[in-house]
Amino acid sequence: MESAFKERSSFGIIKEFIQKRSGIQEPPTPYSKKITEDGFYTFYSDEVSEYFHSQGGALSETVFQYIDLLHLPSRISTSSKMRILEVGFGCGWGVISLISLAEILEPLEAIEIVSLEKDRRLVISALSQPFFKPYTHHLECEGSEVFEVSSPYFHLKVRLGEATETVKALEKEEAQFDYFIQDPFSPSKNPSLWSEDWFISLRRIGSPRAILSTYCAATRARKSMKAAGWFVCRAPGFGRKRESTLASLSSLESF
Numbered sequence: 678m679e680s681a682f683k684e685r686s687s688f689g690i691i692k693e694f695i696q697k698r699s700g701i702q703e704p705p706t707p708y709s710k711k712i713t714e715d716g717f718y719t720f721y722s723d724e725v726s727e728y729f730h731s732q733g734g735a736l737s738e739t740v741f742q743y744i745d746l747l748h749l750p751s752r753i754s755t756s757s758k759m760r761i762l763e764v765g766f767g768c769g770w771g772v773i774s775l776i777s778l779a780e781i782l783e784p785l786e787a788i789e790i791v792s793l794e795k796d797r798r799l800v801i802s803a804l805s806q807p808f809f810k811p812y813t814h815h816l817e818c819e820g821s822e823v824f825e826v827s828s829p830y831f832h833l834k835v836r837l838g839e840a841t842e843t844v845k846a847l848e849k850e851e852a853q854f855d856y857f858i859q860d861p862f863s864p865s866k867n868p869s870l871w872s873e874d875w876f877i878s879l880r881r882i883g884s885p886r887a888i889l890s891t892y893c894a895a896t897r898a899r900k901s902m903k904a905a906g907w908f909v910c911r912a913p914g915f916g917r918k919r920e921s922t923l924a925s926l927s928s929l930e931s932f
Contacts, residue, residue: 682750687778688715688740694777696737696894706802720768720799725866729767731892738892739770741915743858746890746923749778756821759788759929760853762882766794766835767859771801776812790833791847793840793852800824800835840870844878845926853884859891864898871898876905880926887926894920 682690692715708720712894714736723728731738744750753759763771770816772792779788794800804824812826826836830836838844858880864871871893877887889907891898894914899922901911907924 680903685729687744688751690781691744691774691777692736692739694781695808696772698811702806707798716891717770719769722862725862727862727866731916732769732874733919735768736774739774742921743771743860743890744774746912747856747888749775749856750782752765753778753782753784753788756784756855757864758786759784759855759857760790760851760884761790761858762879763790763792763858763860764840765858766800766803767860768774768793768799769806771858771860772803772833772835773791773808774825776808776828776831776833780828783830788828788831790831792835792850795842796833796836797837797841799810800837804835808831811871834885841875841878844875845881847882848878852882854882855884855887857883857887858872859893861890863893864895871895871901873901873904876902876907883926889922889924891922891924892918894918894922896907898922 706720708722710718710720711728711732712718713730713732714733715737717734717736719730719735721727729735730874746882761775766772772790775788775790786850804826810825812828822837826833854875861867861870869875889902890912892915899909902922908928909924911924912923913919
């Protein structure tokens with residue numbers, strides 16, 4: 678199936694997979710919803726006055742930034758084991774894209790995905806979608822801080838709580854991630870998740886050749902990454918956005 682990603686866009690293949698899995702309904706949520714240009718919804722946070730995604734396309738931006746720029750179709754096909762950490766579950770498009778990719782490519786070893794989110798309502802809303810019905814899951818346990826969904830091709834854990842504290846717990850567990858999806862609200866709205874200390878924390882749970890992708894191209898964020906020991910480079914931006922950012926713990930040759 679990897680060859681299909683050379684002939685067609687990742688977005689087109691993943692969109693088709695989602696639609697075959699009963700599609701995506703607009704879930705009940707306390708957030709305002711907006712349909713973006715690719716036909717998929719995003720949310721608006723009144724608390725930080727910011728949309729979760731580009732208006733140019735909620736799903737297409739996610740696939741571009743976190744599937745295509747990380748070259749995940751080819752990497753999944755050639756890797757024996759892969760662990761991915763997503764910072765900011767949000768609407769769930771990152772997780773849905775990764776699960777779709779795993780189900781399409783059927784890796785020999787299940788991809789391990791950990792997603793961090795502090796708003797329980799977002800997680801329950803997204804995981805109640807028809808998309809997740811075929812999978813083994815533990816969706817809502819009273820007081821639970823971890824939601825799990827799995828198949829032979831992936832194992833997802835959504836961990837609730839403040840990301841800074843959850844990452845400390847992951848370090849104690851000696852977790853090692855190969856890929857980081859850095860997708861919290863922007864540095865001006867959520868500065869603690871763009872600080873030097875934050876990227877040091879991610880470095881501590883990164884494998885030696887770990888790679889990070891983020892939509893953010895802010896100079897301040899890139900300086901924090903560099904100060905924390907990441908090799909940083911400019912990457913194409915989605916839609917009308919000129920740039921995004923990739924970073925590696927080994928060297929820029931990782932890209």
